[in-house]
Amino acid sequence: MLPYEIIEKKQQGDRHSPEEIRFMVKEFTAGNIPDYQISAWLMAIYFQGFSIEETAVLVEAMIESGERIDLSDISGYKIDKHSTGGVGDKVTLILAPLVAAAGVKIPMISGRGLGHTGGTLDKLESIPGFTTDYSIDDFRRQVDEFGVCIMGQSATMVPADKKMYALRDVTATVRSIPLICGSIMSKKIAEGIDGLVLDVKTGRGAFIAEEEKSRELANQLADIGKEFGLDVRVVITDMNQPLGNQIGNRNEVVESVECLKGNGPADLMEVTMELSAEMLVLAGKAEDVPAAKTVLNELIETGEALEKFYDLVEIQGGDPKIIDSLLSLEPSKFSVEVTAPAEGIVQSLDSYQLGTTSVKLGAGRMQMGDVIDPKAGISLERKIGDRVNAGDVLAVCYTDKESVVEEAKQSILDVFEIDDADASPPTMIHEVIGDET
Numbered sequence: 152m153l154p155y156e157i158i159e160k161k162q163q164g165d166r167h168s169p170e171e172i173r174f175m176v177k178e179f180t181a182g183n184i185p186d187y188q189i190s191a192w193l194m195a196i197y198f199q200g201f202s203i204e205e206t207a208v209l210v211e212a213m214i215e216s217g218e219r220i221d222l223s224d225i226s227g228y229k230i231d232k233h234s235t236g237g238v239g240d241k242v243t244l245i246l247a248p249l250v251a252a253a254g255v256k257i258p259m260i261s262g263r264g265l266g267h268t269g270g271t272l273d274k275l276e277s278i279p280g281f282t283t284d285y286s287i288d289d290f291r292r293q294v295d296e297f298g299v300c301i302m303g304q305s306a307t308m309v310p311a312d313k314k315m316y317a318l319r320d321v322t323a324t325v326r327s328i329p330l331i332c333g334s335i336m337s338k339k340i341a342e343g344i345d346g347l348v349l350d351v352k353t354g355r356g357a358f359i360a361e362e363e364k365s366r367e368l369a370n371q372l373a374d375i376g377k378e379f380g381l382d383v384r385v386v387i388t389d390m391n392q393p394l395g396n397q398i399g400n401r402n403e404v405v406e407s408v409e410c411l412k413g414n415g416p417a418d419l420m421e422v423t424m425e426l427s428a429e430m431l432v433l434a435g436k437a438e439d440v441p442a443a444k445t446v447l448n449e450l451i452e453t454g455e456a457l458e459k460f461y462d463l464v465e466i467q468g469g470d471p472k473i474i475d476s477l478l479s480l481e482p483s484k485f486s487v488e489v490t491a492p493a494e495g496i497v498q499s500l501d502s503y504q505l506g507t508t509s510v511k512l513g514a515g516r517m518q519m520g521d522v523i524d525p526k527a528g529i530s531l532e533r534k535i536g537d538r539v540n541a542g543d544v545l546a547v548c549y550t551d552k553e554s555v556v557e558e559a560k561q562s563i564l565d566v567f568e569i570d571d572a573d574a575s576p577p578t579m580i581h582e583v584i585g586d587e588t
């Protein structure tokens with residue numbers, strides 16, 4: 152088989168045979184096909200698409216590129232949650248201890264920030280000492296004994312995705328439904344879980360912004376999950392404005408702790424509760440979503456979910472006593488207020504631009520290898536539907552980099568569209584897919 156011919160076939164819109172897809176993934180992972188040919192193939196897939204059968208073969212070939220975790224000797228239902236990526240999305244930090252406190256086993260392999268979106272590992276590592284560096288054996292042991300473990304992607308699992316994602320990131324081929332599906336589902340199926348709840352973000356700050364395309368992605372994720380024997384629920388949630396009020400790693404940990412104490416912002420709690428409830432239902436711990444929400448609310452009210460978070464921090468190397476004083480650790484050199492130029496109602500907030508601004512402030516990576524500043528970020532004081540008077544603080548940005556302060560201030564100001572028209576906060580839960588009951 153020749154890579155040239157396979158690229159040309161997809162470029163012309165023809166379907167691949169399973170052997171062709173397996174050949175491209177295997178030989179690329181082994182270093183036998185150069186980056187420029189795989190980039191051309193990815194671009195051909197981006198424009199011509201894949202049938203669901205081709206995507207399933209892609210998923211299988213990507214899984215076969217590395218090691219699979221076997222969790223079959225761990226008792227109980229094992230379930231994970233994965234988000235397609237958003238701004239201010241700290242749901243995992245709240246959901247993991249909350250659902251584990253309900254007695255569900257959660258083997259969770261999380262990622263770092265990608266582009267304008269934040270990553271769970273970066274957020275957790277803003278807790279001094281917290282480690283996500285686990286061997287697969289230690290990961291299995293912690294899931295078995297403690298009920299939840301959050302670790303980073305191991306180098307031996309789905310190496311094809313690691314190499315392919317790096318190319319997609321620099322060749323503008325991230326926003327392809329079959330490629331996103333292949334990337335996410337190969338990693339999740341290789342984890343050895345029984346069930347998966349997916350949070351497909353839609354709107355300005357999502358990788359796939361359009362509602363129709365988000366639904367297409369959600370359906371494909373559910374179909375692929377079913378094909379591989381996974382129980383899957385996909386919840387399409389809003390990303391037209393950041394989730395919660397904090398963007399930036401340390402601030403997001405603090406906001407997550409507030410949620411576990413019962414003081415979380417409404418939009419963040421709504422999404423967290425919906426996803427957590429779907430997990431409880433799949434795991435057989437509740438009859439339906441409303442019953443699951445009752446259980447979850449109790450776990451917050453009694454402090455059990457918060458206790459599980461402190462225990463998780465401790466077991467993963469952090470000092471739980473430090474959590475409540477995270478914000479009084481060393482402050483950012485610059486903390487700058489952005490104020491409203493006129494009165495009115497906030498109509499929209501571009502979460503993509505807020506995400507890229509927070510990266511520039513130091514909360515994310517501009518290039519691979521950049522070091523993250525855990526203190527950097529943006530605190531939103533107003534969101535869509537809020538009334539403001541001239542001079543009110545809209546947001547505060549935190550950074551150690553003096554050179555970016557003025558530009559950040561201006562871009563945050565540009566993001567706030569304020570006028571006299573009525574506006575309401577967006578509907579958070581757009582759709583739930585995969586519930587056949």
Ligand code: URA
Binds near residue numbers: 234235236325331332
């Ligand atoms: N998250 C992933 O893991 N892969 C993608 O392709 C997009 C988001």
